[in-house]
Amino acid sequence: DSGVTQTPKHLITATGQRVTLRCSPRSGDLSVYWYQQSLDQGLQFLIQYYNGEERAKGNILERFSAQQFPDLHSELNLSSLELGDSALYFCASSDSGAVDEQFFGPGTRLTVL
């Protein structure tokens, strides 16, 4: 158990819909990272937040957005969903904004029908 929690574990929705994925980092960790893992794209970095502020941005679509709240939990919002958005979405946390080990949550499996 990494100490990072993600909800829900599974999510099934339809194209065009909007969903919110939630992540709670390890106690004391200030950085949260979001990743998308799919069979064709592999593990792709989406975005990082550090202490409430966006720190780094990767291959995140404009239809996707994220935020980190004062209690340091984070949410990833996916809108206008397409079939290709079906993937495993991981959240990871680390204790600083600098490069260091990231602790991964168990992931949320999103299926878009």
Added chain:
Amino acid sequence: AQSVTQPDIHITVSEGASLELRCNYSYGATPYLFWYVQSPGQGLQLLLKYFSGDTLVQGIKGFEAEFKRSQSSFNLRKPSVHWSDAAEYFCAVVTHTGNQFYFGTGTSLTVIP
């Protein structure tokens, strides 16, 4: 742009045999290097990391990796594989200028009795 290559998509070894998983990176300077393991249905767990210093690093579960600057490689090794090592292994790099992790496409390890 930075990239990580794991040339072996799938490897099968016998239990007790030695293992080497290959990782090559493309980056102008020495990046920070990581190996993660992902068991089925689980998040990623850090095996080991290299930031600087001794080029042979020891990790958890009996794994080690050697950084070779001349070959831009960071291969993962284990002298004797156990059935519980069957999993997906990911190499990742982070540059000194950013927090973005670049993951390889992964190597799936099967261990046969």
